[in-house]
Amino acid sequence: MQEVLADTKKQDNDVIDITQYLRIFTRRKWSIIVSIMVVVALGIVYILNATPIYQASAKIQADPVQPNASAQDNYVLNSMIFLFYETQYEIIQSRKVAETVVDKLNLVEKYKKELESNRKLENESESILNQLRGFIFTEDESIGNSLNDSDIRTILAKQIQAGLVVEGGTQSQIIHVSYQNANPALAADIVNAVSESYIEFGLESRLSQIKDTSKWLSEQLDDLRITLQQSEDRLREFQLNQNLIDTEQQERLANAQLQTLNSELVKAQTQLSESKELYEQVARLKNGNGDYRSLGPVLQSNTIRDLVREESTLIRKVQELSDRYGDKHPKMIAARLDLASATDNIKREAAKIVENIGKQYDAAKVQEQNVRNLMAETRQGLQSYQGNSFELTRLEREVENNRRIYESFLAKLLETDISGEYDASNIRVIDSAVTPTIPVKPRAMLIVFACIVIGSTIGVLIALYRELAGGVVRIPNQLEDAFALPALGITPFVKRSKSKIKPEMQYIADQRSTFSEAINTIRTGILFSNIDNPPQTTLVTSSNGSEGKTTLSINLAVALSQLDKTLLIELDLRKPAISKDLEIKNDSGLSDFLTGSKSTTEINSLTTAPNLSIITCGTVPNNPMELISSKRFALLLEQYKETYRYIVIDSPPTLPVSDSCVLAKSADAVLVAVKAEETKIRTVKETLSRLNKVKAPILGLILTQASTEKMSYYGDHYYQETYYGE
CATH class of the missing domain: 1.10.287 (Helix Hairpins)
Structure with a gap:
């Protein structure tokens, strides 16, 4: 049967439950929303502070066939058309064309004039120099006074090369040339200058090639003329000598x-x-x-x-x-x-x-x-x-x-x-660049959308990290999955600001409340753990302090007292809290009897729980371990077992001290309180390891201070308010 259950559990783990992740996101919705808002706010700040960038574009028709090309040249060019357009892209983005653009627009002189003007008007924000620097340099000191005109020209050309975008020419003869700059007029001028320079470069290259070819042909023609004359002279001389005709x-x-x-x-x-x-x-x-x-x-x-x-x-x-x-x-x-x-x-x-x-x-x-x-x-x-x-x-x-x-x-x-x-060109400008009026950057809607996506991603990652990588216990199922022990129930979280009744007095104040029903569930789990011989002595402990074990001990003892005579013993002799929580006297307690300062232990009672007897700690001793390990305590506990049907022991936390490990030997059942949302899984594992070493009879785990609202994100079956009563 256990193997079948194990296989079923393994199959369940292999299945990805989308609803589980949706509940996680719903549970962490505020962290996700905050992440989105923060990222969107940063995006809006960027949009408001970013310099608008304008893009100017031109369309150029590049025919692979020269206007005066021969049929053979046409065949060769048609077979290499893809290489042709790749070559044209490289030519448009070449340093030669970029330097021609710099010369056409006289950018070097403009820069030098505006540099001089900028020295006199440092506070002037809108100037040609700033515009040039905006599209050329990332830092003002990129061009210094130590550079000559040639160096400035080269740097300007390189920056124009880097900013040009050339595409097209695969399915048609149209090539798109675009350039972006904060100054829309300058962007249009650069694109038009690039188009003109590209056409001029093509004509110059073709005419230069023709001149070189003509020069070479002329030189070869002179040599061929001499060779032809020499061969004719040899033929004529041979005919005369041999008296032959042709x-x-x-x-x-x-x-x-x-x-x-x-x-x-x-x-x-x-x-x-x-x-x-x-x-x-x-x-x-x-x-x-x-x-x-x-x-x-x-x-x-x-x-x-x-x-x-x-x-x-x-x-x-x-x-x-x-x-x-x-x-x-x-x-x-x-x-x-x-x-x-x-x-x-x-x-x-x-x-x-x-x-x-x-x-x-x-x-x-x-x-x-x-x-x-x-x-x-x-x-x-x-x-x-x-x-x-x-x-x-x-x-x-x-x-x-x-x-x-x-x-x-x-x-x-x-x-x-x-x-x-013949000076006709195979390159023609279809659409010249015009001064753009609408900026292409920053794209507000796209940035906002991207910020929403990024913020959502960050929020989801944070939610998943906090949920999956936090290593804390949030729902009872985690207790059973992580520790292979039954989760006997939970103690709901009670906000002191909303409730006038302290958590320790919840069961006493209202036995029909949600909290009381949760305690009844734990009580039922304890009694049904061995229906023929239910445990008489129940030890309540936790890994560390402030995990709700005392609240659990008090309310559990009150719930058991509804069935039969019950004794609540406060054995957290280092930091006792029951007397304070229940507002009863702590003059003569268990420690006083064990140390011999008192001959008897004072048994307290509550008018609202007549079957419940309470033994407080008394005076905080210096040697609590020796007291709970003494034979006198063992004999006293045996006497109480004969008098009371149920005994609940509130023990110290397991990890700070070893008292609970010693007391566990005297108990019939050990309950470990685990605080929801805070107690680490590895901490609970260490606690269980220590208890198992002394062979403590661990009956199960209790999830304390659990918020039913938060747990509802993991499934509607988790402890809704209507489940427990009005």
């Missing part, structure tokens, strides 16, 4: 000549083939005694045709004459002679043609061989030319490369000269 023209001539020779060779070969064929026909006819008149050239000869016609005519004539006159007729003989003459003429003419075919065949062979020889000579000449053409080609290529480089540099130089005359 490679391209030479190749055209050689190709044309070879093409012509190829054509002539084809013609010669064709003619040779034809002549050879005719020649072979002639040879075959000659060997076979054939008729030459079957040859093509013979058939195509006009002379042969005429002779053949003539021969055909004579043949017809011979045939006619043969039929008419006979073979021996003179006309027949003459006709046959004419026919023979015509046939001989044909043979002679055919022989001439055949002879001519042989001559043509020989001529064709010679012509074909001549063409071949000429082509061989041409190829040999070309091969001889190629040996020199390599050097010529190299020289020509060198001239061509030098000419291209020269023309490229010349074009770039002309382009650079044109760019130098």
